[in-house]
Each structure stands twice: as C-alpha cells, then as structure tokens.
Amino acid sequence: MLDAFNFKSGDEYSASRAEKGQANIRAKFSELGFLNTKVTENRMYQSSTNTVDIDVVIEPGQFTLVETPGFKISNKKLRELVPVFEEGSVDEDLVEEGRAQILRYMQQEGYFEAMVGKDLIPAPLDNAIQINYPIEPGVKHEILAVAIEGNQHFSTDDIRARMKVRKGQLLNPSFFSPEALNEDVRTIETMYRNAGFEGTVVKGNYAEVDHSINIMIEIQEGRQxxxxxxxxxxxxxxxxxxxxxxxxxxxxxxxxxxxxxxxxxxxxxxxxxxxxxxxxxxxxxxxxxxxxxxxxxxxxxEGEPYQIGRIFVEGNRLTKDKIIHRNSGLYPNTPYNPEVVLEGQRRLYATGLFTRVDIVTLSEMEPHTRDLLIQVEDAKPILLTYSIGYQEYERVRGTVEISHNNLWGLDRSISFRVRGSLRERLAQSTFREPRLFNHDLDGFASAFFEHTQRPSFTANRLDFSLQTLKRFSPSQNFLFTMGYQTVDLEDIRVNPLAEKLKTERGIFQIARFGTSYVQDRRNDPLNPTTGSFNTTTFQIASRAFGSELNFTSLYNLYSFYTPVPRGVLATSVRLGWNHPFGGTTSLPPTERYFAGGSTTLRGFSFDDAVPEGGYAMTIGNFEYRTPLGIIPIKGLGAALFYDTGNVFSTLSDIHLSQFTHTAGFGLRYQTPLGPVRIDVGINLNPKLRFRVQDLSTLNPGEPLYRREERFKVFFTLGNPF
CATH class of the missing domain: 3.10.20.310 (membrane protein fhac)
Structure with a gap:
C-alpha cells in the first residue's frame, strides 16, 4: 500500500500527488475484488518542522468473488462483462445484466447453444458475497458461410462492411450471435431506408449443419x-x-x-x-x-432579424483587444448569425492563446440589435516542452523547447529548440508574425545550426531563412521561402565515400528561393484511414543572389488512403529531381536524394539503397493496414507492404530495371502520439556491390563484391507515410 500511495518520508508534499496515491490504493483493492473502497487522508501539519504527518484510512468495501463454473473466463474479461465492478455495487439487475453479457460472449465465441445461470452465495465473512455464473457451453460451432441474396442497389461488400456477423478470415476471427444477426438486419434496413427505398424487407436466418453454421441474409428491395x-x-x-x-x-x-x-x-x-x-x-x-x-x-x-451591435471583451490580462476582435471574425453592424458566433468561439480557441472562451449575448438595448460579450482567460504564454523519440539510424534522441506564444500580447511567438542524439545535434530559433504587413499571411524568421552524421557524409550547417505562409483553407497552404545556408563538408575525407565524392569537399554557400504547396485532406494526421496528403516544392539556387552553386530542385509527395475490407490501403508516391546548371556540375551530398530505411525502402538500411545518393528519386509504397482482431490487445494492428523505386544519378538514368523491390510485414500499436511500429523488410532481389570503395584497402583473399542483405528489421515511431 505504501508503494501504491507513492509517498515516503522526506518527499515534498502536494495535494495532486496525494489524490493520485489514493486512486492507486482504490485500484489495488478493486483488483482484489473489493467494491467501493473508500480511502481518506488525514493531514497533521507540524509548524515547528514545516512537515506534514499523513494518516491513510482505508475502508475496503464489499468483497465480491465472481466465478464461472463449467467454463474458464479470464478475470480481466469477467471485469468487462460483469457490471458490478464498474458500478461498485451488487443488485439483482446488475447480476442479471452480467449473465446476459456472459451468454452473449459465449455465443460470440462460437458456443451458440450455451446456457448460463446465476447464483448469489453469501460468504461466511462479513461484507462479502460470491456470484457464480454456471456455464454449460455445449459444442463449439464454426461459421461456414455468410450469404447475402437479393441486393442490387448496394454491393455485397458494402453490406458486409456494415455487418457485425462475419466468417473468420486471416487476422479476423468469426463473429456471431442471434442478437448480432438481428442488429445486422436492422442495419441493412436502415441502409435502404436512408437511400430512399420504401417497403424493403430484410430477413436473417441461420441453420446448423454438423456443428457448423450457415447464415443467410435475404433482401427484398423496395422501390425508390x-x-x-x-x-x-x-x-x-x-x-x-x-x-x-x-x-x-x-x-x-x-x-x-x-x-x-x-x-x-x-x-x-x-x-x-x-x-x-x-x-x-x-x-x-x-x-x-x-x-x-x-x-x-x-x-x-421566421422570428425577428437582428444585427450585431457593440462587441465587448473581458478577462484578457495579456492579449490585446484588437487580437481578440480580429481572430473572432465578428463585426458590428453585420447580421447576427449564431453559427458565426460559434465559429468565432472556435477560432479564438484555435489560436492557443486562451484556456477559456465564452461569447454571450447581452440584454437587448436597442431594437433588433444584440450586443456581444467575449469572455476569455489567457493561457500561460511561456511553455517548456521536452520529448524523447527513437529513429533507426539516430537511435534515441531527445528534444527540449522553450517558447513564448504571445509576445507583447500580439499573438507573436518565439521559440528556442535543442535536439540531440548520437548522430545529430540541432539548435534552432524561430520567430512567427501572425499577420505579416497587416495581411492574412503568416511570417517566419528561422535560424539553426545542425551537426549531422549520415552513413555517407558528415556535415555542419548554418541556416537562416524567411518564410511567408498563405492559408487558402484549413487543408490548403502555400509557402514562399528564401534562405541562406553555409554547409561545411570538410570532414568528408574521413567518410567511406571520399573517393566517389572528391568534388563535394569543402565549405559551400547556398542561397535559394522556393515555393511549396501543401494539401492535407487526411481525416487523422497521425493515423489516417481516408483522404490524401500532397506536397510539391520547387526551389532555385543561383549565383545571381549570392549562391556558390546553381541548381533547381523539384520534389513531390502524394499519399492517399483508401478504406478496404477489414482495413486501409495506404499508398505513397515520391518523385524528386535536383538539376545543376550554369557551370555547376555536381552538388554536395546535402543536396542529393537518398533512400533506404523505415520510411522509404524497407529492404535497405538507412540511406543504403545507393550510398552515394543521386540527383533523381522515384519511390512507391503500398501498405495494407488492418486491426489484429485475433489477438485481444486493443490498438494492436498488422501491416503488409511493398516498396519499390530507387535513387538515380540523373533523370535520364531512371529505368524500371534499376528499381528495387521490397516486401514485408509489420506490427502497429496505436498510442495517442501515433503508432509504435515494427517492420520486417525483405529485399526481393539483393544485388552485388563493391565491398569497399578504395581497392587498396582490400585485404588479401577478401572478396571484391558482397551481396546486399535480404532482411531488415526496423523499430520506430509513427507511420512510414
């Protein structure tokens, strides 16, 4: 109990920590079968020593034992099925509801002829009771087929996708109960009714053949x-x-x-x-x-028409009134529209500047006019955030960021971020102006220093950039960028590709202008099941505005997500082309494309598909994602995938014969921050490549070539695309 309370002598006391400790104790007793356990805390403050003595008083409540003679059901499942644990009490209705839930569970498990009883047995101990649910499971049945006949307006797949009853398939167990079949009948009737059909009749029947079940859905479509x-x-x-x-x-x-x-x-x-x-x-x-x-x-x-009169602001201690008026989108002498008022409240919350926003109508002072009062509570402007992540090449990396999100009460922000791992160090500062030149534009000024170690090169970069963002809609944005970057590749001499990248050594100054178009129509950015994501970026670096290198860069990513039976088909296509011009014949590795790793070609290590990189890239990814219903772990899913494509020296070198091919499978566990992912990639056509770049370093008798590895395993966070 002391471990659960999570306090020991000498700890700093806090009420929130004490409440959490009490909740932990109640959870411990609940796991042991005690209902409605009461935990109270008595504090005695000692002013002479500035300490608190704590007495924790526990009243265990009623001990309840639930058993299922005749059939083994795990304690965890029983707690889900029998509502006395959730309600914290025992009465006849809750016991009967538990019996019905257990019967439904048995039918879903294939025991369609199961019989479940109930017995309340007073225990010899005070304040204790035992609930027995004797079970006669009968013979377990299998579902042979689920047939649907008579449907013309809706396809069979459309109807099956709405049904609960199903035949078992790979990764998805069968599911049946008479109640579920009746519910499916009502669901199909609703489908036709919502499509405008009158007089549609749906019948659901099932028949047993040698302990197997055939299910038939008969539909007599009405008329539209x-x-x-x-x-x-x-x-x-x-x-x-x-x-x-x-x-x-x-x-x-x-x-x-x-x-x-x-x-x-x-x-x-x-x-x-x-x-x-x-x-x-x-x-x-x-x-x-x-x-x-x-x-x-x-x-x-109809009622009477109203206009918005005066708009008052109250409660803001930091944010300027004009910021609130501007972001609300509400203006005097415009029609009073309750939906626009609600949208104004949503817009103010979306700024992140407030913890509370209320917009109320004041008493009518003039006929057909409604004054508004916007009541807000400022959020804390200074935030300190930190995180830890994992990436297959960098391994563990951590990030710390401090930001002020409401400079001078004008919705301006500035942030300082530090990120580090064994192979990367980054320090970055960003300033944001929410209304650039008093137009509906976001302006950004950003500077960063980065030290990065990639498999083929090591670089230090110092970058300064200015960006302008235009939001056309919540799903469509246009970005204009200009930046100046210093890239230090002096230490490329110690890299394994030094012989191939002789001309890319040194310090380079790169000045560039660029534009990006982003369209995001995914229903969930972390774990999308429908919609699409598209981004296209074009950049140009030229000596005309201070760059030592001349080149253009074009990159496009298009991903779309299609619901399919039992899951989602995720597809991604990536195309990239960097083109030197005007006397520039080669580009440093920082301006090349690389492929290989958990988000591109999963049959290769990070950046290992073409170790020296290339100026052109084409990659296609196809992934089928499905819940792993066969394993009773909430949020667990599986994936089958195929990756193809490669990196090429130039655009003219792209040829299907040089595409790599990877197939594989993986597991996904959904978390609030996205999936934790394990993927196994299989290189379907491992090729021979030089073992070393410098032949003088080859040991006597050592083979000149080595074959690419066939299997790769990746553990990381987030979907690959």
Whole structure:
C-alpha cells in the first residue's frame, strides 16, 4: 500500500500527488475484488518542522468473488462483462445484466447453444458475497458461410462492411450471435431506408449443419420514390424562389431522408445568415398515393432579424483587444448569425492563446440589435516542452523547447529548440508574425545550426531563412521561402565515400528561393484511414543572389488512403529531381536524394539503397493496414507492404530495371502520439556491390563484391507515410 500511495518520508508534499496515491490504493483493492473502497487522508501539519504527518484510512468495501463454473473466463474479461465492478455495487439487475453479457460472449465465441445461470452465495465473512455464473457451453460451432441474396442497389461488400456477423478470415476471427444477426438486419434496413427505398424487407436466418453454421441474409428491395411536390409555408421575409434555390432540392429528385434533412439545414442557415437567429424550420414527409411519390413540406417560423451591435471583451490580462476582435471574425453592424458566433468561439480557441472562451449575448438595448460579450482567460504564454523519440539510424534522441506564444500580447511567438542524439545535434530559433504587413499571411524568421552524421557524409550547417505562409483553407497552404545556408563538408575525407565524392569537399554557400504547396485532406494526421496528403516544392539556387552553386530542385509527395475490407490501403508516391546548371556540375551530398530505411525502402538500411545518393528519386509504397482482431490487445494492428523505386544519378538514368523491390510485414500499436511500429523488410532481389570503395584497402583473399542483405528489421515511431 505504501508503494501504491507513492509517498515516503522526506518527499515534498502536494495535494495532486496525494489524490493520485489514493486512486492507486482504490485500484489495488478493486483488483482484489473489493467494491467501493473508500480511502481518506488525514493531514497533521507540524509548524515547528514545516512537515506534514499523513494518516491513510482505508475502508475496503464489499468483497465480491465472481466465478464461472463449467467454463474458464479470464478475470480481466469477467471485469468487462460483469457490471458490478464498474458500478461498485451488487443488485439483482446488475447480476442479471452480467449473465446476459456472459451468454452473449459465449455465443460470440462460437458456443451458440450455451446456457448460463446465476447464483448469489453469501460468504461466511462479513461484507462479502460470491456470484457464480454456471456455464454449460455445449459444442463449439464454426461459421461456414455468410450469404447475402437479393441486393442490387448496394454491393455485397458494402453490406458486409456494415455487418457485425462475419466468417473468420486471416487476422479476423468469426463473429456471431442471434442478437448480432438481428442488429445486422436492422442495419441493412436502415441502409435502404436512408437511400430512399420504401417497403424493403430484410430477413436473417441461420441453420446448423454438423456443428457448423450457415447464415443467410435475404433482401427484398423496395422501390425508390421521387419527390412529387415541395411545399413551403410560413415565409414572408424571404421569397419562395430564394429558399428553393438555397435548399437545392426540386420536384422529381429521388427522395431520401438525408437530402430532405440537408435541405432543411440549408434553409435554416439561409435565415441565420440574414440575422434571423430564432428561425425554426420544421419538415414533414408523407406519401402521395395519387402519384406514388413523396410530398415534402417545410414549415417556417421566421422570428425577428437582428444585427450585431457593440462587441465587448473581458478577462484578457495579456492579449490585446484588437487580437481578440480580429481572430473572432465578428463585426458590428453585420447580421447576427449564431453559427458565426460559434465559429468565432472556435477560432479564438484555435489560436492557443486562451484556456477559456465564452461569447454571450447581452440584454437587448436597442431594437433588433444584440450586443456581444467575449469572455476569455489567457493561457500561460511561456511553455517548456521536452520529448524523447527513437529513429533507426539516430537511435534515441531527445528534444527540449522553450517558447513564448504571445509576445507583447500580439499573438507573436518565439521559440528556442535543442535536439540531440548520437548522430545529430540541432539548435534552432524561430520567430512567427501572425499577420505579416497587416495581411492574412503568416511570417517566419528561422535560424539553426545542425551537426549531422549520415552513413555517407558528415556535415555542419548554418541556416537562416524567411518564410511567408498563405492559408487558402484549413487543408490548403502555400509557402514562399528564401534562405541562406553555409554547409561545411570538410570532414568528408574521413567518410567511406571520399573517393566517389572528391568534388563535394569543402565549405559551400547556398542561397535559394522556393515555393511549396501543401494539401492535407487526411481525416487523422497521425493515423489516417481516408483522404490524401500532397506536397510539391520547387526551389532555385543561383549565383545571381549570392549562391556558390546553381541548381533547381523539384520534389513531390502524394499519399492517399483508401478504406478496404477489414482495413486501409495506404499508398505513397515520391518523385524528386535536383538539376545543376550554369557551370555547376555536381552538388554536395546535402543536396542529393537518398533512400533506404523505415520510411522509404524497407529492404535497405538507412540511406543504403545507393550510398552515394543521386540527383533523381522515384519511390512507391503500398501498405495494407488492418486491426489484429485475433489477438485481444486493443490498438494492436498488422501491416503488409511493398516498396519499390530507387535513387538515380540523373533523370535520364531512371529505368524500371534499376528499381528495387521490397516486401514485408509489420506490427502497429496505436498510442495517442501515433503508432509504435515494427517492420520486417525483405529485399526481393539483393544485388552485388563493391565491398569497399578504395581497392587498396582490400585485404588479401577478401572478396571484391558482397551481396546486399535480404532482411531488415526496423523499430520506430509513427507511420512510414
């Protein structure tokens, strides 16, 4: 118990730590079967020594033992199935609910004829009880097939994707219970009803053959009906033609509940946008028996129009009023739209400047005018963050960052970041101006020093850059960059590729301009299941603006994510081309493309596909990701992947015969920060390559060539793309 309380003599006392210790003790007793354990803490302060004596009083509560004679169910699973543990008490309803849950669990495990009883047995000890659920499991059944017949509008795959009942497949066990089958029938009926079908009949049946189950879903599709008439009543301020144009619904369209609901929402938003904040739109649908269609009616209660009057700000101690007004997007003498007010609250939260934002309407001082009060609470502007990560080449690396996110109360920010590992050291500072030149632009000034050790070279870089970001929408951004960089490659002489990279030694000054377009339509940046991500970057370095090297750089990454049965198919295509010009014949390794590792070609070590790198790159990745339902660990998934492509000396050298090919598999464990990932890559065509670059270093009798390794194992954080 002392270990659980997590205090010992001499520790600094804090109330939050004490509360956590009490929670740990309650959890310990809960694991032992004690319900509603009470833990209280008595503190006695000693002023003479400035210490606190702590007495912890524990009332264990009722001891409850749950057993399942006749069939073994793990204690962990029983705690999920029997609700007395979650509720912290025992009564007849909770015991019966536990019995029903256990029966459903047995049916899902294939014991469709199982029988589960219940017995409450008072224990000889005070304040203790035993609950027995005797189980007669019967014979375990297997699901032979799940057949679907009669469907035409929806494909069989679409219907299966919505069903709970399924036949067992690789990595996904079978699932069946009569309740689940009935639920699937209701789900399919809802699918057809939402698609506008009237009179659809769905039947679910199952039959046993030698302890195996055949499941049949029979569908009698009804008919889709058109909208015969649309009636609008109650409108006076806005004409019917305007409302019909806004709802985008007309006679003759196929009826579905969804399109009618969308039309009602569109009409409501049309009124809101004109200041009718109290407008209400009711919709009704009925059969038109004369024409075998549907009659849709919208009944409108308009209310009175309002405008925004004065806007007051309260509670800000640091942030300037003008920053709050600007970011809220709310302006006096504009229509009072409750959805715009809610969006203003969201926009203020999104700045990260506040821990609390409320926008309330004040008492009406003038007719048809509503004054607003924006109440905020400033967040702490100075943040200290630190993190630790892992990468297959750098191994463990740590980051520490300190930032001020609200300089002078103007939403400006400055940050200082230090990152380090065995092969990399980085120090970086960034300043952000949220409204550059009083336009809707983000401005950045950044400087960093980096020491990096790559398999083929070691470099020191000093970089200064200015960037301008234009946000066209939440998913589309355009970035303009100009930067000046000093690259020190003097120590390339000690690298294994010194003979191949003779002309790339030295110190280089690189000045460049560039643009980037980023489009992010993923539903989840950490673990996407739908959508796409696309970025295209073009840069030019030229002696015309102070660079020692002339070259252009074009890079494109396009990834998209497609839901497929039991998982997601993730696809990524990367193309890159760096082109020297104007007297520059070669580029240093820092301006070359490399491939190999956990995010590119997983049949090779980091940067090892072409160790000297190249000026052109093309890589394709295909990965099937699926939950690993066969193992009862929440968040565990599996992946099958195929990587292809390579790095080439020039664009004209790209040829399919030089593409590498890697297949493999991996495990994923989802965490709030993204997946922890283990991948095994298999090089399908390992080639011969020189063992050393300098033949004079070759030992007598040592082979001149070596074959590329066939297997690679990667452990890292985050998805590969």
């Amino acid at each position: 009906v058109p909208i015969d008439s649309i009636v609008i009543v109650g409108n006076s301020a806005i004409s019917e033609p305007e409302l019909r144009k806004a709802m985008q619904l007309k006679e003759g369209d196929l009826y579905t509940p969804l399109v009618v609901d969308r039309a009602r929402a569109a009409v409501t938003q049309y009124y809101y946008a004109r200041g009718y904040a109290d407008a209400r739109v009711e919709r009704s649908v009925m059969d038109d028996e004369s024409n075998h269609g549907m009659r849709v009616a919208f009944v409108i209660t």
